[in-house]
Amino acid sequence: xxxxxxxxxxxxxxxxxxxxxxxxxxxxxxxxxxxxxxxxxxxxxxxxxxxxxxxxxxxxxxxxxxxxxxxxxxxxxxxxxxxxxxxxxxxxxxxxxxxxxxxxxxxxxxxxxxxxxxxxxxxxxxxxxxxxxxxxxxxxxxxxxxxxxxxxxxxxxxxxxxxxxxxxxxxxxxxxxxxxxxxxxxxxxxxxxxxxxxxxxxxxxxxxxxxxxxxxxxxxxxxxxxxxxxxxxxxxxxxxxxxxxxxxxxxxxxxxxxxxxxxxxxxxxxxxxxxxxxxxxxxxxxxxxxxxxxxxxxxxxxxxxxxxxxxxxxx
Ligand SMILES: Nc1ncnc2c1ncn2[C@@H]1O[C@H](COP(=O)(O)OP(=O)(O)OP(=O)(O)O)[C@@H](O)[C@H]1O
Ligand SMILES: [Mg+2]
Numbered sequence: 001x002x003x004x005x006x007x008x009x010x011x012x013x014x015x016x017x018x019x020x021x022x023x024x025x026x027x028x029x030x031x032x033x034x035x036x037x038x039x040x041x042x043x044x045x046x047x048x049x050x051x052x053x054x055x056x057x058x059x060x061x062x063x064x065x066x067x068x069x070x071x072x073x074x075x076x077x078x079x080x081x082x083x084x085x086x087x088x089x090x091x092x093x094x095x096x097x098x099x100x101x102x103x104x105x106x107x108x109x110x111x112x113x114x115x116x117x118x119x120x121x122x123x124x125x126x127x128x129x130x131x132x133x134x135x136x137x138x139x140x141x142x143x144x145x146x147x148x149x150x151x152x153x154x155x156x157x158x159x160x161x162x163x164x165x166x167x168x169x170x171x172x173x174x175x176x177x178x179x180x181x182x183x184x185x186x187x188x189x190x191x192x193x194x195x196x197x198x199x200x201x202x203x204x205x206x207x208x209x210x211x212x213x214x215x216x217x218x219x220x221x222x223x224x225x226x227x228x229x230x231x232x233x234x235x236x237x238x239x240x241x242x243x244x245x246x247x248x249x250x251x252x253x254x255x256x257x258x259x260x261x262x263x264x265x266x267x268x269x270x271x272x273x274x275x276x277x278x279x280x281x282x283x284x285x286x287x288x289x290x291x292x293x294x295x296x297x298x299x300x301x302x303x304x305x306x307x308x309x310x311x312x313x314x315x
Contacts, residue, residue: 005065008025008027013057021050033186033201035189035200051069080108081153083146085147087162089142100142105150110149117149225292227290229258230267230285232285236278237274243271246271
């Protein structure tokens with residue numbers, strides 16, 4: 001078996017009496033995209049920072065490419081082989097984007113690929129701009145370019161698209177897919193369900209410093225997402241016990257919610273046919289297939305963000 005690109009074993013990190021990471025273990029196969037998904041304060045950044053040698057573990061161990069980031073000699077080798085985009089970037093405001101890219105190239109001792117990288121992150125016409133005058137999303141894309149400058153084998157991205165608009169997000173996603181195609185290993189933290197679902201080969205759900213689930217997105221949804229349901233409004237509708245394809249249902253006035261096991265197509269057909277037979281009109285029909293958000297709520301007992309939580313509460 002291939003040696004994992006990253007191996008985290010029984011990692012604990014305490015800050016005074018705060019336990020940020022409470023016994024986390026995982027490994028990441030080379031060439032895969034691994035996601036840490038969790039709410040604010042779950043311990044994602046702390047975990048990632050121990051992998052890159054920015055935070056020393058209280059106990060437990062971390063190996064990246066077989067190297068121990070807490071050892072000075074290993075760290076010196078490691079920093080040339082990993083690329084990092086931190087959650088909070090603090091680039092010098094009085095420097096221009098191009099100067100920063102050139103500076104980092106000199107630091108890593110690599111050929112500056114300023115124009116090529118700027119184009120890849122959509123900053124080709126911002127190279128002369130002072131960092132302090134760049135928008136938050138632009139600064140994040142510059143940080144991504146820096147992370148990729150020395151063609152690292154393992155890339156760590158901490159909430160890479162937080163605060164980015166759709167354009168920035170598309171750029172980042174395309175870049176992640178390109179890195180994967182090039183055989184790189186990626187670790188990303190996110191609290192965007194869509195991002196985790198779309199990009200990650202494997203997802204660890206992190207809650208209060210622990211991993212509470214780990215699998216592919218489809219497997220998490222299949223195991224924890226619950227049943228699909230059909231939601232519709234129809235005045236004068238009544239369920240017929242002979243509709244055995246339908247599962248459990250609830251009714252509130254004209255609104256019906258029917259939960260279905262397996263493929264919802266048959267249940268949909270049966271509902272429509274039954275409504276036609278009763279000669280009632282169906283309004284607002286909506287088929288809800290379970291997704292990663294449903295699995296996340298079932299596993300952690302809380303929604304990923306409060307917006308989703310209040311939407312669920314209102315439903
Ligand atoms: N340097 C520190 N000193 C004290 N507490 C800290 C420190 N860094 C992190 N913490 C605490 O550890 C916990 C985990 O923080 P961490 O930044 O790892 O969470 P996160 O999952 O990255 O959250 P977010 O989604 O908000 O980025 C939080 O309760 C945080 O307040
Ligand atoms: Mg964080």
